[in-house]
Amino acid sequence: MLRLRAESKGLQLIFEANPEVPQYINSDESKLRQVLINLLGNAIKFTPSGLVKLRVGIKGKQQSNSNYNLQFEVEDTGAGIAPEDIDKLFQPFAQTETGRKSQEGTGLGLSISRQFVRLLGGDIAIDSTLNRGTLVKFDIQVTLAEATEIPSKRAPKKVIGLAPDQPQYRILVVEDKLASRQLLVKLLESVGFAVRAAENGKQAIAEWSSWLPHLIWMDMRMPVMDGYEATQRIRGTTKGQGTAILALTASAFEEEKAIVLSAGCDDFVRKPFREEMIFEKMTEHLGVQYIYAESNEKNKSDRSSPSAIEASDLAVMPTEWIAQLQKYSTQAKDKRVMELIEQIPAEHASLAQSLRDLVNNFHFDKIIELTSSYL
Numbered sequence: 001m002l003r004l005r006a007e008s009k010g011l012q013l014i015f016e017a018n019p020e021v022p023q024y025i026n027s028d029e030s031k032l033r034q035v036l037i038n039l040l041g042n043a044i045k046f047t048p049s050g051l052v053k054l055r056v057g058i059k060g061k062q063q064s065n066s067n068y069n070l071q072f073e074v075e076d077t078g079a080g081i082a083p084e085d086i087d088k089l090f091q092p093f094a095q096t097e098t099g100r101k102s103q104e105g106t107g108l109g110l111s112i113s114r115q116f117v118r119l120l121g122g123d124i125a126i127d128s129t130l131n132r133g134t135l136v137k138f139d140i141q142v143t144l145a146e147a148t149e150i151p152s153k154r155a156p157k158k159v160i161g162l163a164p165d166q167p168q169y170r171i172l173v174v175e176d177k178l179a180s181r182q183l184l185v186k187l188l189e190s191v192g193f194a195v196r197a198a199e200n201g202k203q204a205i206a207e208w209s210s211w212l213p214h215l216i217w218m219d220m221r222m223p224v225m226d227g228y229e230a231t232q233r234i235r236g237t238t239k240g241q242g243t244a245i246l247a248l249t250a251s252a253f254e255e256e257k258a259i260v261l262s263a264g265c266d267d268f269v270r271k272p273f274r275e276e277m278i279f280e281k282m283t284e285h286l287g288v289q290y291i292y293a294e295s296n297e298k299n300k301s302d303r304s305s306p307s308a309i310e311a312s313d314l315a316v317m318p319t320e321w322i323a324q325l326q327k328y329s330t331q332a333k334d335k336r337v338m339e340l341i342e343q344i345p346a347e348h349a350s351l352a353q354s355l356r357d358l359v360n361n362f363h364f365d366k367i368i369e370l371t372s373s374y375l
Contacts, residue, residue, distance in 0.1 A: 004365045008330045018057035024145040031116040038113050043076035050077030059139045066144040074136045081128040090114050156276035162192040163289035172213040173197045174204040176222040201230030215244040228263045235264035244285040309354040311373035326371035329364040
């Protein structure tokens with residue numbers, strides 16, 4: 001989720017776990033996940049060069065055989081925070097000078113993160129030096145779990161296409177962040193949906209009016225016109241009643257769901273979303289049927305495994321070609337990458353197929369990792 005963003009900026013993303021940290025714990029997964037995504041996302045956003053590091057360890061002595069205090073540290077070599085700004089960080093809607101200059105975010109991230117950490121039995125603290133980096137620490141109370149306590153989950157089936165004899169579904173993606181917009185558009189196009197995109201509510205209304213999509217994925221917080229107003233305007237028309245509108249929001253509060261639904265949305269998906277959730281919601285609201293990848297071991301062995309490719313395999317291609325491959329992978333331009341793959345000589349067909357598999361599964365981070373060995 002975060003590695004591609006880090007590598008596109010030339011940053012190292014490092015994860016260190018103390019060997020004493022238990023493999024299985026009981027905690028609130030969604031709250032812990034939201035805090036980590038927020039802190040790591042901020043670190044990447046405000047770090048122009050260097051590294052972002054996540055460390056996980058045990059704070060103090062183990063409380064008992066089953067109770068632990070886990071400590072998380074997110075460290076970066078970024079812009080840092082002025083001393084006079086640190087006290088403001090945990091106030092709702094307050095932003096540092098660095099945050100205001102970036103023109104991103106609402107100033108709610110750290111305030112919500114602190115609330116979640118406290119609900120998990122710990123607290124959060126920041127140590128920062130302007131222009132030298134920031135260290136954010138937080139701890140939570142957890143209890144030890146065993147692997148046998150974890151209910152077995154069937155791995156979600158991989159959607160590879162749309163089942164035949166269905167309408168040509170038109171899907172509108174409304175999202176102001178370019179990377180998020182491209183990700184969702186590519187995901188939907190890859191299985192056969194007709195997709196258009198808009199970067200704010202005003203554009204969304206224009207696209208909807210001229211194209212009449214079956215379903216809209218609507219980001220709720222955008223400049224120019226937000227998703228709430230755009231949804232209300234569409235719903236205020238007769239033809240707007242026939243379009244499914246599903247909200248995309250980074251809000252972690254359950255109360256937000258009621259606000260979104262009252263604005264006229266049919267459903268609610270939190271960011272960062274999981275691929276299978278997107279497809280499940282479209283089945284729920286449109287009745288879409290899919291073709292799934294077969295999961296038996298025979299089919300797996302018949303295909304070239306993306307994990308089998310090594311950096312040394314790229315040596316058969318010129319350095320300039322490898323540089324272009326990295327450039328377009330960093331930008332997630334799948335068509336450009338595929339054009340480069342077509343240039344691979346026939347005698348290296350296995351290399352070409354492995355790279356195609358990486359592109360088709362959006363593993364641009366793996367391609368960047370491979371090419372970095374040569375550049």
